[in-house]
Amino acid sequence: MLDIKTIEKLESIATPFYYYDMDLFRRTIDHVAEMAERYNIKIHYAVKANVERRLLEEISAKGFGADCVSGNEVLHAHDCGFPADKIVFAGVGKSDKEIYNSLKLGIEAFNCESLQELYVINEMAHIHGVKARVSVRINPDIDAHTHKYVTTGLYENKFGISQHEFEKLIDILKKSENIQFYGLHFHIGSQITRVDEVFALECQRVNEIVAYFERQGLKVDNINLGGGLGVDYDDPDENPIADFETWFQTISDNIVKRDDQTVHVEPGRSLVAQCATLISRVLFVKSGETKNFLIMDAGMNDLIRPALYGAYHKIENLSAAQRTFFPTHQAYDIVGPVCESSDVWGAGRLLPLSVRGDIMAIRSTGAYGQVMASRYNMKDLAPSVFSDAIENAPEAVDYFE
Ligand SMILES: Cc1ncc(COP(=O)(O)O)c(C=O)c1O
Structure with missing residues (x-):
């Protein structure tokens, strides 16, 4: 929970905006770096x-690599300090331009997702006289027990190459002169909370597949165990940092690897989700026929997760928390201003009596928030405000003065 002085400052800033708690962000990446070293995981x-x-610059300075899913992400990561040889590039649909730019940059590896992609990369690398390092993304057909929109490792998903193509795949890898086989890549889904069960299963499947590739004469130097560690959206104050220790311990207990093999993971959400809060202001309080509505100035254009996945975010009224009288609580449907019925932050949420002008905290919005923002309804994009540079934030304008 934020202290009174910070809340007062936040109240004076033009809303909506993403507020980054840089102290929590740094504690998170420090912890991950320590765990990664302890368990020897990249x-x-x-x-x-x-x-x-600002986040990318601090993450790259920690010595982490970058996992990208578009050519522009590759270029941006490089621009924010990630060395080319620490950037991997996944994605089912890499365009020729994206492949060319990444070859030119000399990235660590392409995580290839289809046989045709391998042909294309090999041919382009040949024409430009380079050798491309390539990991192959395998679809391991594992249920990550997460939301179906963020499950990636089942045969019904579009990602990776599945078992029925392994023979052809191995043949292509052996015959492609401009491809250097770098390793195997897996990704089974995001927001995984059944950590020990799901990652143990992934490791067992990976062990079998790695052994199969090596029996076919392809040495697997790098094993990338994708699958995103879940964060606590219900209680971000209780669990501000995700349980990296259980995750890495599970991997270490279950993966079979030699000393000359490197294990990689590619966390996104768990590094950044809890460090940001979307701050929004109550525009209007409206009594509907059956409900009370709080109409906010942030909408699905700022954060689409609730509308897209039915995602839950904890919501707090920061201004009401400052009021000295004992607050009455009331159930509200908290909604955004966008002209879509799905623009709802939360239905029937119990909050202290809320009034026009109150600022609200939509918690745990550092991951898949700002990156998915749009200008739908021609809304302005919510800017970033950093806890260590809060004085630079734009002041709210009082149009009644
Ligand atoms: C290939 C790949 N890598 C990494 C991630 C990051 O996962 P998370 O944000 O859950 O850690 C994703 C997310 O879906 C992904 O598709």
């Missing part, structure tokens, strides 16, 4: 979760 930050330059 980290590639999944840039798709949040591309904010």
Whole structure:
């Protein structure tokens, strides 16, 4: 919970905006760096979760690599300090331009997702006289027990190459002269909370697949165990840092690896989700026929997760928390201003009596928030405000003065 002085400052800033708690962010990445060293696991930050330059610069300075899913993410990560040889590039649909730019940059590896992609990369690398390092993304057909929109490792998903193509795949890898086989890549889904069960299963499947590839004469130097660690959206104050220790311990207990093999993971959400809060202001309080509505100035254009996935975010009235009288609580449907019925932050949420002008905290919004923002309804994009540079934030304008 924020202290009174910070809340007072936040109240004076033009809303909506993303407030970054840089202290929590740094504690998170320090903790991850310590755990990664202890368990000898290499980290590639999944840039798709949040591309904010200040965060990327601090993550790259920690020595982590970057996991990108578009050519522009590759270029941006490089620009924010990630060395080319620490950038991997996944994604089912890499365009020729994206492949060319990444080849030119000399990235650590392409995580290839189809046989045709391998042909294309090999051919382009040949024409430009370079050798491309390539990991192959395998679809391991594992249920990550998460939301179906963020499950990636089942045969019904579009990602990776599945078992029925392994023979052809191995043949292509052996015959492609401009491809250097770098390793195997897996990704099974995001917001995984059944950590020990799901990652143990992934490791067992990976062990079998790695052994199969090596029996076919392809040495697997790098094993990338993608699958995103879940964060606590219900109680971010109780669990501000995700349980990296259980995650890495599970991997270490279950993966079979030699000393000359490197294990990689690619967390996005768990590095950044809890460090940001979307701050929004109550525009109007409206009594509907059956409900009370709080109409906020932040909408689904600022954070689409609730509308897209039905995602839950904890919501607090920061201004009401300052009021000295004992607050009455009331159930509200908290909604945004966008002209869509799905623009709802939360239905029937119990909050202290709220009034026009109160500022509200929509918690745990550092991942898949700002990166998915749009200008739908021609709304302005919510800017970033950093806890260590709060004085630079734009002041709210009083139009009644
Ligand atoms: C290939 C790949 N890597 C990494 C991630 C990051 O996952 P998370 O944000 O859950 O850590 C994703 C997310 O879906 C992904 O598709």
